[in-house]
Amino acid sequence: MPGIEYFYSAHSAYAYLGSARFMAIAKAAGRTITHRPNDLRRVVPASGSTPFSERSKGHYAYFFRREIDRWAEERNAPVMVGRPTHHDKDMTLCNGMLIAGLVQDKYIDQLAHVMLESHWRDDSDLADRDTLVALARQVEMDPEPLLDAALSEEVQAIYEANTVEAIERSVFGSPAYFVDGDMFYGQDRLEMVERALRQPYAPSRTN
Amino acid sequence: MSEIEYFYSAHSIFAYLGSARIQEIAKASGRNLVHRPIDLNQIVPAGGAASFKERTPKQRAYFFRREIDRWSEERNAPVMVGYPTHHYKDTALCNGMVIAGVVQGHNVDQLSHAMLQTHWLEDTDLADPDTLARLAESVDLAPRPLLDAAMSDEIQAIYQANTDEAIKRSVFGSPTYFVDGDMFYGQDRLEMVERSLRQPYKPSGAPNMPPA
Numbered sequence: 314m315p316g317i318e319y320f321y322s323a324h325s326a327y328a329y330l331g332s333a334r335f336m337a338i339a340k341a342a343g344r345t346i347t348h349r350p351n352d353l354r355r356v357v358p359a360s361g362s363t364p365f366s367e368r369s370k371g372h373y374a375y376f377f378r379r380e381i382d383r384w385a386e387e388r389n390a391p392v393m394v395g396r397p398t399h400h401d402k403d404m405t406l407c408n409g410m411l412i413a414g415l416v417q418d419k420y421i422d423q424l425a426h427v428m429l430e431s432h433w434r435d436d437s438d439l440a441d442r443d444t445l446v447a448l449a450r451q452v453e454m455d456p457e458p459l460l461d462a463a464l465s466e467e468v469q470a471i472y473e474a475n476t477v478e479a480i481e482r483s484v485f486g487s488p489a490y491f492v493d494g495d496m497f498y499g500q501d502r503l504e505m506v507e508r509a510l511r512q513p514y515a516p517s518r519t520n
Numbered sequence: 521m522s523e524i525e526y527f528y529s530a531h532s533i534f535a536y537l538g539s540a541r542i543q544e545i546a547k548a549s550g551r552n553l554v555h556r557p558i559d560l561n562q563i564v565p566a567g568g569a570a571s572f573k574e575r576t577p578k579q580r581a582y583f584f585r586r587e588i589d590r591w592s593e594e595r596n597a598p599v600m601v602g603y604p605t606h607h608y609k610d611t612a613l614c615n616g617m618v619i620a621g622v623v624q625g626h627n628v629d630q631l632s633h634a635m636l637q638t639h640w641l642e643d644t645d646l647a648d649p650d651t652l653a654r655l656a657e658s659v660d661l662a663p664r665p666l667l668d669a670a671m672s673d674e675i676q677a678i679y680q681a682n683t684d685e686a687i688k689r690s691v692f693g694s695p696t697y698f699v700d701g702d703m704f705y706g707q708d709r710l711e712m713v714e715r716s717l718r719q720p721y722k723p724s725g726a727p728n729m730p731p732a
Contacts, residue, residue: 361576365730371690374727375703382724383712396728483578496582501708505590517589518601 316347317506318491320479321425323350323407324400324439325487326377326392329429330384331500335490336422338503342510348421350408351475353487360485384500392433400432402440405472409463410445412471414454416462423452524551524713525698527686529560530614531607531646532694533584533599536636537591538707542697543629545710549717555628556682557615560694566687591707599640607639609647612679616670617652619678621661623669630659 317339321328339346358364368376377396385392407428414421427448431437438444442460449456462468479489483496490497492509508514524546528535546553575583592599614635621628634655638644644651653663669675686696690703697704699716712721 361579369690370727370729372692373729375690375692375705378724378727379703381728383721386721387712387715394725396730401731483582485579485582496586498582505594508594514590514593517585 314344315493316345317342317510318347318349319488320349320351320356320475320484320491321488322353322404323411323425323428324397324404324432325353325429326381326433327384327486327500328488329392329433330381330388330390331488331503332426332429333390334388334503335488335500335506336426338507338510342507344510346422348411348415348425349475349479350411350472351479351484351487352404352408352472355476356479356484357486359480360483362485388500390430390433393436397432397436399436399438399440402438404439405469406442406460406463407439407445408472409465409468410449410459412468412475413459413462413465416468416471417458419454419459424449424454427452522551523554524549524717525554525556526695527556527558527682527691527698528695529558529611530618530632530635531604531611531639532560532636533588533640534591534693534707535695536599536640537588537595537597538695538710539633539636540597541595541707541710542695542713543633545714545717549714551717553629555618555622555632556686557618557679558686558691558694559611559615559679559683562683563686563691564693595707597637600643604639604643606643606645606647609645611646612676613649613667613670614646614652615679616672616675617656617666619675619682620666620669620672623675623678624665626661626666631656631661634659 319335336346381392384390411421411425411428414424428439428445431444431448432439437448445460446456449459482491485498488500490502490506492506493513495509495514497503497506497509505514524542526542543553588599591597618628618632618635621631635646635652638655639646644655646652649667652667656663656666689698692705695707697709697713699713700720702716702721704710704713704716
């Protein structure tokens with residue numbers, strides 16, 4: 314059976330909030346997860362969404378605090394108080410490390426999960442090599458081959474290709490899941506992902 | 521403690537898709553649904569969102585076709601093929617009629633549901649008084665007193681006050697539900713509304729503003 318495509322970035326709050334649940338859903342359905350880390354700083358503006366800098370305080374209070382807190386409770390995924398200190402750093406290294414894992418045929422579900430979790434729960438710096446070493450060891454992976462490849466041309470070309478494809482396929486942000494081509498945007502759609510794996514939704518008729 | 525505030529417009533697709541479910545949730549929890557119809561043409565721009573016409577074709581394809589169809593299946597709320605013919609007409613009359621019902625002491629749950637459902641299933645024109653009269657009769661409400669009051673100063677002032685209050689309280693669109701002050705935007709949050717009626721979510725601290 315084809316994998317469930319998973320477009321996200323390793324520092325994304327909503328990817329974190331859905332991470333454990335998504336992995337449980339994929340496992341229960343007997344499907345693998347096809348990880349497609351991408352560069353959110355390009356995907357979000359390309360989707361036609363209002364840039365973060367132009368959103369109102371009410372918007373931040375609702376979507377980036379109240380929603381995070383309620384979903385953290387709902388998904389049993391604790392978050393730190395405040396915004397992660399290192400959230401605005403460049404995420405090329407951590408996303409590249411995940412892709413390197415794929416290229417090297419590793420199973421990276423757990424590595425992706427601990428990156429997301431430690432960033433949002435423990436304020437970890439995902440741009441810091443030593444932090445990534447510790448995270449890989451925590452899930453019993455050898456960090457060096459992954460980190461050595463993370464910024465290689467081969468791996469970065471995949472990161473770029475994921476980003477371009479996300480834009481082409483109308484991914485609006487992180488996370489987005491594709492079940493046999495049907496896109497589900499947001500971890501709040503995981504119960505629909507679960508349902509689509511049992512019984513696909515009827516196709517839409519064009520207007 | 522005995523209410524759920526419900527901000528919406530009588531022509532709103534996602535209000536329709538959640539309409540039967542919110543009424544069922546309210547009933548099961550023993551709370552009244554407080555109908556607060558609002559003018560979406562003022563709300564959506566004030567929320568800082570792009571207007572519908574400014575959104576990309578891909579956004580419209582996802583949010584206004586695929587999402588509608590999947591939720592329609594999920595909520596067992598069928599929708600017509602295509603876009604309602606009269607969707608862009610003025611909604612002051614139908615929303616005013618709902619408010620008039622509230623002011624005149626009626627339960628407007630069924631009237632509101634009939635407006636939403638027929639607009640999205642049968643392509644009804646919610647700006648047409650005859651259509652609205654028929655809808656009121658279909659739920660055993662006398663149409664005349666409601667229609668006579670709908671455009672009155674008193675009722676339209678409430679409509680504007682609902683809209684102003686929605687903007688002040690950061691309502692981003694329709695439907696929005698408040699449970700004891702906690703806002704839930706979108707019918708996709710109805711299961712969380714249900715949960716918060718059993719057990720409120722813990723309070724939050726200050727918003728995560730990005731660096732300036």
